[in-house]
Amino acid sequence: MTDATAQSSQSLIKDVQALYTELALHPEKEFGWGKGKENARSLGYDEQWLNRLPAVVWESAAAVGNPFCLGPITSGETVVDLGCGAGTDLCIAALLVGNPGRAIGIDITPAMVAKAEKAAKDLGLTNVDVRLGDIAALPLENASADVVISNGSINLSSHKPCVFQEAFRVLRPGGRFQFADMVRDASADAPACGGSWARDSRTETLSRHAGGSGLPRRGNGLLDRLQDCADDNWSDLPRS
Ligand SMILES: C[S@@+](CC[C@H](N)C(=O)[O-])C[C@H]1O[C@@H](n2cnc3c(N)ncnc32)[C@H](O)[C@@H]1O
Secondary structure: OHHHHHHHHHHHHHHHHHHHHHHOOOOOOOOOOOOHHHHHHHHOOOOHHHHHHHHOOOOOOOOOOOHHHHOOOOOOOEEEOOOOOOOHHHHHHHHHOOOOOEEEEEOOHHHHHHHHHHHHHOOOOOOOEEEEEOOOOOOOOOEEEEEEEOOHHHHHOOOOHHHHHHHHHEEEEEEEEEEEOOOOOOOOOOOOOOOHHOOOOOEEEEEEOOOOOOOEEEEEOOHHHHHOOOOOOOOOOOOO
């Protein structure tokens, strides 16, 4: 990675942290995108979760789609949430897997990590673990998760191929990757930075199959489009 690329990556992380600290601490502000409970309702979140989680858990939710509509998550599973933010999806996952299971959230913004930890504590969830970290270098063991979920976070990384590589590294054979994200409209003017991505919410589910080569997929080719957007040399990232 060149110095300039590393600097640009660090600068993007600082911008992301500043923006999402603001959302964690001042969710009442207008950010120019859908957030909170009504946004989640419009994205098809189940009424049982809309009612079960308190307002403080919904207020900083910045969902762009609904990873739970892509497949079931069941009791006893280990779920990893990439860019868990204030912990809405993380808490839903924790309730779905119950006490035999675990829900692990990763986020790069300390204020979001603190908010997600508080959400889990307030809900009395003892199967939640929130870690400060970069989704491009997950602080997790190989083959340790049944499901990886993500909602609106991959587009914010300047190391997208690493994020996918990491997701598939931590998934057990047979595990699933269910995510929602935004993609840039190829016909639109190229944005100057990650903050200018077009709001274009899509969902896609991917599965890791034992012994499989390549990534079986269904959906609209979101994976290819996200990977196409990676514009730097990511191979020098520290591995966990
Ligand atoms: C659009 S918000 C979505 C949060 C949450 N998934 C939700 O649906 O409410 C994006 C989150 O990703 C986190 N994030 C962005 N880049 C990240 C990175 N490289 N590693 C870990 N987290 C990151 C941000 O701090 C923020 O909390």
